[in-house]
Amino acid sequence: MTLDPIQIASSWLQQYGDFLKSGDVKGTVSSFQPNGFLRDILVFTWNNRTLNGHEKITAYLEDTLRSACITEVELETRRGLVPELSGFNAQMISPVAETVSAGFTFGCKVGRGQGYFVLIPTEAGEWKAISVMTQLADISGHEEWILEEGIYGGHTLSWTDVNRERREAIEKNPYVLIVGAGHTGLNLAATFRHMDIASLVVESNLRVGDNWRKRYPTLTLHTPKVYTELLYQSFPRTWPLYTPRDKFADWLEQYVQSEDLVVWTNSRPLPGPTFDITSRRWTIVIDHAGQPVTLNPAHIVLAAGAHGEPNIPVIDNKEAFDGPVVHCEDYQGAKPFAGKRVVVVGAGNTAADICQDLSFHGAESVTMVQRSATCVVSVTSVRQMLEPLYHENLGTEVADFLLMAQPVGLLQQKAKQTEALLVEQQKETYRGLREAGYHLITDQSLFSLFYAGYGGYWFDVGCAELIRSGKVKIKHGVEVTRLENNSVVFTDGSFLEADAVVLATSFKSIRDKMRGIFGDAVIDQTDPVWGLDDEGEIRGCYRPSGHPGLWFAAGEFYVSRARSKQLALEIKAIELGLLKLCRATQDAGSLSAARYPMCLGLRVRDGQLQTLPGGG
Structure with missing residues (x-):
């Protein structure tokens, strides 16, 4: 019998919506599979939560459902969100053939919401939700706007004058101070602007985009262009599939101009910010191109990425080494290392790219020091995983919403189901890597590794073949303990003759870096940044940090885009008095x-x- 996804989705949503509107917790929970997930973002509480199973969903809704005042529950009509049979999200969740998924909209106490559900049939043939996501979309009267008319004062004012006055007002009294003008900080600033939240961005580099320009020259994003876009702007049709370092840096710089963002470059917060609990304002001094400027924002968002200062391992006797020892942050290409024996410490994305660069540009030998096992996924496989969702016909806004609709726990379950297929697809690559002494992680999904520690994997764009062929050698399971004048000594007592060492050892937590600015008393009140909490939600980012008026924002492109609106809504709610600090x-x-x-x-x-x- 042919299934009608519209009829199935409509029937389920009608009943589910009635339960929500009447505040019927028992009925609402009965609409889920016993192992179903509810992911809620700012609808029932001012936070993001994921509840798994009837008992936890019931406990969550008992004190929150009625006060949310759900109304007008209707099916979505936007492209990509209408009811469909065995759609992308359903395939991400369940291996069964019969699945129905759809988006929906609703009213709630403070505004409008949007949601998404995936249904699978019970053994009795009754359709129940394996996953439901609810998300606050807008606060009534303070909706996100997309474009303005462009005519000011009835054709009596120039845009130049209007823009200057707006900028000056923000510089004098920003409601939010954003630290960091990378893709995360700029996504936030653009969202805040379209939510009428006055925000100023401070960036320590001389130019926006220098955080990319200063990295190794061969750096190219390993995810397709649709996945790496910024909010409100798509790349041109002629844009490369994989974006080069400098091209992306220049794009960030033009983004500031085209989105009318207020950014101070060559600027950084000085130690000693204080928060007044009575006025709900910070006092913070910014070194603005050498001049101290005191600001009193209500909120400070630390958006300098999940990582802060370079992580430099303790290595004895470094001063005795005859050659350079550089962190990957300072690595500016392989040409100075031609003809040299180079040891690269680390086995993540950066280490793999640097090893490939060194080998191509004529280093005499390249050795990768792999301290622990790593997951390797070909860039082709990454593209195949992303393109069913991230393609130009759908757009990033809907794609991000569909991905956000999936609880991380479900994504991890699905990833486990596909691990064997992924290993099979790359079995020849894996065999060659193992024969070369490289240790692989094949029993943890890429999702798990990314959310757990923002590392432990790399996307292969050619280094795997160099390892297989012996052009890049592997030293596994050891740390560098000390240096001699022309050699690297390891913890197992072995050594390698070397002329240069590159430390691809990642970065420290931005939270730890900011201790030097805010002090232990403030930072100790905040949650750890990154990793997953016990519900599968990212810790410490885009949600209350533990200290009033202080927020962290981090993550790659999808996380940055999808979560920016959440933080904007939380801050707007505080500004309006809907949510008190x-x-x-x-x-x-x-x-x-x-x-x-x-x-x-x-x-x-x-x-x-x-x-x-x-x-x-």
Whole structure:
């Protein structure tokens, strides 16, 4: 019998919507499979949560469903979100053939929401949700705007004058200070602008995009162009499939101009910011091109990436080494290393690219020091995984929404189902790598590694073949312990003769870097940045950090785009008084501060919710 996805989706949503509107928790939960997921972003609480199974969903909704005031639940009509049979998201979730998925819209207490569900049949043939996502889309009266008319004062004012006045007003009194003008900081600034949140970005480099220009010259993004776009702007049709370093840097620079963002380059926060709990404002001094400027923003967003300063391992006797020892941040190409014996410490994306660069440009020998096992995925496989969703006909906005609709736990389950297929596709590559002494991770998904630590993998664009052929040698399972004048000594007592060492050893946490600016008393109140919490949500980013008015934003292109609106809505809600700042001083186990973002003057201390003096 031919299934009708519209009829199935409509029937399920009608019943589910009635349960939501009436505040019927039991009925709402009955619409899920026993192992179903509810992912909620700012609808039932001012946070992002993922609940798995009837018991946890029930506990979550008991105190939140009625107060959310859900109304007008309707099927989506936008392209890519209409009901479909065995669509992309359904395939990502379940191996069964019969799946129905669709988007929907609804009203809620503070505005409009959007959602997505995936249904699979029970053994009795009844359609139930394996996954539902609800997300606040806009706050009523403060909706995100896309374009303005471009005519000012009835044709009496020039855009140049209007733009200058807007910029000057923001520079004098920004509501939000964003630290970092990489893709994350700029995505945030653009979103804030379209939400009428006055934001100023400070960037330590002389030019926007220098954080990319300063990296190794052969750097090219390993994900296709649609996946790597910024908010509101698509790349030109003629843009390369994989974006080169300098081309992307220049794109960031033009993005600031075309999106009318206010960015101070050659600027950085100085140590000692303070937060006044009464005025709800920071006092922070910015070194703006050598001049101290005091600002009083309500919020500071640290968007300098998930990583901060270079992670330099402790190596004894470095001063005795005759050649250069450089971190990958300072590596500017292989030409100076031609004819030299180079040891590259690290086995991630950067290490693989640098080894390939060194080999091509005539290094006498290249050895990769692989300290622990690594996942290797060909760039072709990455493209095949992304292109069913990220393609020009659908657009990044809908694609991001569809991917956001999938709880990480479900993505990990699906990834486990496809691990064997991925290993089979790359078995010859893997065989050659193992024969060369390279140790592989094949029992953890790329999703798990990315969300757990932002590393432990690399996308192969040619280095694997160099390893297989012996042009890049492998030294596995050891650390560099000391240097001699012309050799690298390892923890197992072995050594390699070397003329140069490149440390592709990643970066420290931005949270740790900011201790030097904000101090331990502030940073110790914040949650760790990156990794997953016990619900499968990213820790510490785009959600309450634990300290009022201080936020972290990090992640690659999809995370940065998809989460920017969430942070904008949280900050707008605080500005409007819908959400009061919560000074959470501890994560008290099951009573985590992050679980109560809607609190009005509450904190978590010693496992108990407490009222703050002065109401928060």
